[in-house]
Amino acid sequence: MPSENGAEVVIAYGIDTPDNFVFLTKKHLETMDAKQITQEAFQNLENYDIGLEFVASLDNKAVGANGNDFSSEAILSKTHMMKAHQMLDADELLVSIPRRTCMTIISRDVDEETMNTFAYLHNYTWDDDSFGNAPITNSLFIVKEGSIVGHIPL
Template sequence: MGLFNRIFGKGNVESDKIAESDIQKIKSGEINKIYPILKPGDWVGVKAGALKQTIIGTQEEPELVVAFGYDTPDNFVFLMPHDLEEKKPSEILKEAYDNLEKIESNFEISETLNRQVLTASRQDFSSEKILCRSHMLKAHELLNAKELYVSIPRRRCMMITSKQVDEELFDTFLQLHNHTWNDESYGNAQILNALFVVTDGQIEGMIPLEN
């Protein structure tokens, strides 16, 4: 298992010793859960050949991808093509998304914004929960909305509002998105400067925003 081919990190620099320890825990089975991990199209793992699904863009020019890997205490350890020697792609997909589904992520309703904005943040896979239809269906229900705007500008962040909100609230929602996109203070890696359109619990489109 090539160290520099496997670990692309959580945005912080870890020593080779810690990284090797994480890998040994995976080999021993101490760490054994695979998760889907959202990454921007220019993520270093794309060129390194990490296993991925392209969500937005093309295979040649991806804008947003889902990588697959183990969540260790110090790094993400990403799956590479040779990991398919032991598991079928369909098995990896099912395992990863089943594990994501089991992660609890509760919505908070903003009283300040007239109960028209939901947040579900501060947990490692808060952003990835956009890939869970059951999670998004709950947002439809809470907002009583058929169509949603979903903001996941950085890891561990999610904000949602109805597509039918008035212009003033939508402008406020955009300001919150932009602030989070530009806020480096929490060390959460950027994902995508865009709003996702979600219908019936599934991503139907994406509105790119200016950097």
């Protein structure tokens, strides 16, 4: 569902407490420094080991980080995306983050069979709510030089 400003994907900040994960609200920002929170959040993401590894089901032509709490959020980390560029020896990446804890990445110029399998796996995961992880987007992100430069709606 789109946010108040019409964006379909938004960045939310949260605190992982011993009892649960609490998303920050406008009320929190009355007593917190938004710039400091943003800086800390991105630094935490940079330091988080997402376990990026080759994906055997895509003939090792993809890398992924699946099952970790912040796997999908790693798309916001230039360090993690640059590692994917290096692992895949690719200038341009397509990144699938259909649900929380899911991220799979391929080179944008991969062969057609791998591209079709990648798209199928994205759609399958988007439709599969059996693990209860929240949906993020039914789009693929385009990443160049470690940063998101566009997206492709599916």
